[in-house]
Amino acid sequence: MDPNRPREDAAQGNSRAERAFDEYHNQIKEAKNTFRGQPGLLIDFHGQQHKREITEIGYLVTKDELRGGKREKSQLSIRSLVERKNKNIDDFLYGPNSLGKLFNERGYEAVPSPADRAPRKKDAYFRGGYSILKHGSDSYGNVDGIQLEFPAKLRNNKDERRKLAKNLAKIIAEFYFPNYEPRLCLYCWEDL
Numbered sequence: 001m002d003p004n005r006p007r008e009d010a011a012q013g014n015s016r017a018e019r020a021f022d023e024y025h026n027q028i029k030e031a032k033n034t035f036r037g038q039p040g041l042l043i044d045f046h047g048q049q050h051k052r053e054i055t056e057i058g059y060l061v062t063k064d065e066l067r068g069g070k071r072e073k074s075q076l077s078i079r080s081l082v083e084r085k086n087k088n089i090d091d092f093l094y095g096p097n098s099l100g101k102l103f104n105e106r107g108y109e110a111v112p113s114p115a116d117r118a119p120r121k122k123d124a125y126f127r128g129g130y131s132i133l134k135h136g137s138d139s140y141g142n143v144d145g146i147q148l149e150f151p152a153k154l155r156n157n158k159d160e161r162r163k164l165a166k167n168l169a170k171i172i173a174e175f176y177f178p179n180y181e182p183r184l185c186l187y188c189w190e191d192l
Helices: 007-011 015-033 063-068 079-084 089-093 099-105 130-135 158-180
Strands: 040-048 055-058 143-151
Touching: 007 015, 015 040, 015 130, 040 130, 040 158, 055 099, 079 089, 079 143, 099 158, 130 143
Parallel strands: 040 143
Antiparallel strands: 055 143
16 A cells, blocks of 8 residues: 555555555644644655665656746645745745755755756656645645655665764754744754
8 A cells, every 4th residue: 555646546446455545644634734724844755766866855846847947837735835935936946945955955966956956857756746745735725745755875774874864854954944933943953
């Protein structure tokens, strides 16, 4: 069962898988309800084994849309953030406010990011799946969704995994606090 696909594909008619699928998505809905209309962020972690070993950041924008520059009508799982901050989409995809920028600053290759704005035409790229489509802010709401796809080189080596875990906590805090909880603390991630 893969809850990051539509129910029919995820459960393939298996009643136990359907229950697990429903439970998974209902838990996310319940968590979102606790925000009481306030902005929030869902991050969906995955691993991938694409030839190009780079962290892929999915916002529902296709790789052709990232390369072509025409994103006004794109699906966008962080639409609430872009509108709330009154910024250009590109600022959050690969610009100064992007998660990709924070990955780059910590020494990680990521796409999209300032160092790599779009996947190459020949590259596979996960733009985000069902979970961030269903629970992100593309169509409605204040909860944004981002899918992170980590390459095997960061997952399969114990030392790299530990290093990534520490850095990822800092990256997420650096992205989260100014965008979702600016009043709580501006530099609390320094203690992580």
